[in-house]
Amino acid sequence: MTAIDLGENPLALDRQVCFALSVASRSVIGIYRPLLKPYGLTHPQYLVLLALWDRAPRSVKDLAETLRQEPATLSPLLKRLEALGYLTRERNRSDERALMVDLTESGRDLRAEAEKIPYRVVETLGMEVAELEQLHAALARVIAATGNAGAERDETG
Numbered sequence: 001m002t003a004i005d006l007g008e009n010p011l012a013l014d015r016q017v018c019f020a021l022s023v024a025s026r027s028v029i030g031i032y033r034p035l036l037k038p039y040g041l042t043h044p045q046y047l048v049l050l051a052l053w054d055r056a057p058r059s060v061k062d063l064a065e066t067l068r069q070e071p072a073t074l075s076p077l078l079k080r081l082e083a084l085g086y087l088t089r090e091r092n093r094s095d096e097r098a099l100m101v102d103l104t105e106s107g108r109d110l111r112a113e114a115e116k117i118p119y120r121v122v123e124t125l126g127m128e129v130a131e132l133e134q135l136h137a138a139l140a141r142v143i144a145a146t147g148n149a150g151a152e153r154d155e156t157g
Contacts, residue, residue, distance in 0.1 A: 017142075031124050035117050039110060040084050045077050046114075049086065049103075053111050057102035059092065086110060 006015075013019055029043045036046050051066050052058065060078070064071045078101060081087045086107035092098035122129060 021142075028121070028125075031121055032117070035120055039113070042077075045081055046117075048074070048077055048081060049107065049110065049114065052087065052101065052103050052107065053114070057100045060089075060099045060101060063101060081107075 009015070032043050032046065036043065041049070047067055048063065051063055058066075060071050060074060063069075064074050067074070078087065078089055082089055085104055088102050088104055089099055090102075092100050122132065125132070
């Protein structure tokens with residue numbers, strides 16, 4: 001295995017991946033806030049809708065796996081989206097244990113408006129789409145690596 005060289009100060013804050021990801025995440029989500037406000041949405045609620053616009057209906061379990069969230073974390077988001085009239089929740093007729101989530105007509109119609117949001121985000125960031133695609137690919141590798149590391153810890157820990 002090749003030795004890892006982290007330079008003279010491996011604890012320098014401005015060199016920490018975790019710090020850069022944390023600040024970037026808060027900053028990018030901050031761009032979404034005013035874009036989502038007219039629809040009464042928070043960023044986590046928007047992510048739920050993105051998953052449902054991709055495929056609906058879905059079970060809460062499937063949504064939780066897709067969004068990498070615990071079902072209990074999703075529950076208040078889903079209740080709020082239901083109160084806004086964007087989705088419905090009901091028990092699966094073939095499996096009463098499963099709670100199914102589907103878009104309402106209003107939720108489906110919102111998609112046309114939401115399609116403008118990614119363009120506004122890219123415009124605000126002032127970065128080329130190719131740059132953002134490269135960043136997305138790198139983050140996907142980080143997510144995959146941390147997912148695998150978590151699984152390894154679970155097996156050994």
